[in-house]
Amino acid sequence: MSARGILFVHAHPDDETVSTGSTLAHYAARPDVHLTVVTCTLGEEGEVRVPHLAQLAAGEADQLGGYRYWEYRRAVAALGVTDTHFLGGVGRWRDSGMMGLPSNDHPRAFWGADVDEAAADLVAVLRDRRPEVLVTYDPDGFYGHPDHIQAHRVAMRAADLAADPAWRPDLGEAHEVRKIYWTTVPRSVVEAQFAAFAGASDNPFADAASVDDLPFGSADDEIHACITAGPHAAEQKREAMAAHATQIAPGDWLDVLGDKLGDGAIAAEYYILARGERGPGEGPNAWESDLLA
Ligand SMILES: CC(=O)N[C@H]1[C@@H](O[C@@H]2[C@H](O)[C@H](O)[C@@H](O)[C@H](O)[C@H]2O)O[C@H](CO)[C@@H](O)[C@@H]1O
Numbered sequence: 001m002s003a004r005g006i007l008f009v010h011a012h013p014d015d016e017t018v019s020t021g022s023t024l025a026h027y028a029a030r031p032d033v034h035l036t037v038v039t040c041t042l043g044e045e046g047e048v049r050v051p052h053l054a055q056l057a058a059g060e061a062d063q064l065g066g067y068r069y070w071e072y073r074r075a076v077a078a079l080g081v082t083d084t085h086f087l088g089g090v091g092r093w094r095d096s097g098m099m100g101l102p103s104n105d106h107p108r109a110f111w112g113a114d115v116d117e118a119a120a121d122l123v124a125v126l127r128d129r130r131p132e133v134l135v136t137y138d139p140d141g142f143y144g145h146p147d148h149i150q151a152h153r154v155a156m157r158a159a160d161l162a163a164d165p166a167w168r169p170d171l172g173e174a175h176e177v178r179k180i181y182w183t184t185v186p187r188s189v190v191e192a193q194f195a196a197f198a199g200a201s202d203n204p205f206a207d208a209a210s211v212d213d214l215p216f217g218s219a220d221d222e223i224h225a226c227i228t229a230g231p232h233a234a235e236q237k238r239e240a241m242a243a244h245a246t247q248i249a250p251g252d253w254l255d256v257l258g259d260k261l262g263d264g265a266i267a268a269e270y271y272i273l274a275r276g277e278r279g280p281g282e283g284p285n286a287w288e289s290d291l292l293a
């Protein structure tokens with residue numbers, strides 16, 4: 001029996017870990033599942049959270065993308081993921097930076113990509129890997145980052161085009177994914193994190209007066225699946241986050257999240273079923289515990 005595929009579309013090197021690291025580790029341990037991770041940029045415009053590497057930044061030597069490529073390699077190895085792709089080839093699309101910055105207008109900025117052009121490269125991967133399930137972000141890109149919004153648009157467009165046998169048959173036999181999930185976080189979890197980091201030296205919510213000001217979080221009844229990976233997966237996610245050292249430095253909120261709120265804060269990852277039939281659910285919210293169900 002051929003392996004059952006799950007394909008993830010992420011914007012930057014670190015998103016595969018931060019958003020879906022435990023899920024990836026969880027399914028990588030299943031011999032009947034084949035994971036594919038497609039990442040759209042090299043994260044060239046990212047912060048450098050470790051002073052000794054500051055010169056790599058876009059405004060300095062502009063070498064952060066190449067460095068983050070190797071952080072990414074170490075992170076996906078920690079998660080047990082072996083099938084990885086950069087959309088259109090390594091370096092095809094550049095990290096656009098946060099919304100509204102001049103970097104959004106870079107000629108290779110992913111935010112300025114023609115969606116159909118970028119989607120064609122993803123169609124080729126979808127038709128080759130033929131996954132049952134596609135995972136990406138919601139239409140707001142989870143928190144409004146232009147590359148996340150664009151990753152959503154390209155992934156959803158590619159899912160539609162890949163299924164059309166009349167569209168670019170040169171890119172392979174048509175393939176329709178059975179389910180599409182968008183990453184999310186329950187509001188209850190956001191509220192717990194908001195409280196836990198109030199007054200912390202690295203507080204990701206410092207600019208928000210309350211949880212209501214945050215551009216992300218879903219009501220429990222809007223969520224369809226929760227993958228609660230085991231303690232080994234949580235440890236793998238910690239190792240993968242440590243690999244992304246330019247983005248997650250010792251003492252940063254993501255570095256101490258598990259210490260503050262327990263392994264569950266790292267091991268549990270949540271999804272909205274955007275397309276396809278719900279599988280059997282469990283618990284008070286009837287959430288699916290298997291994306292392949
Ligand atoms: C998780 C994620 O999407 N990270 C992106 C994001 O990083 C943010 C950015 O550096 C911002 O300036 C910081 O204040 C914020 O804390 C970071 O999360 O955007 C980067 C630039 O596009 C991107 O490289 C990084 O992967």
Ligand SMILES: [Zn+2]
Nearest residue numbers: 011012015148
């Ligand atoms: Zn990102």
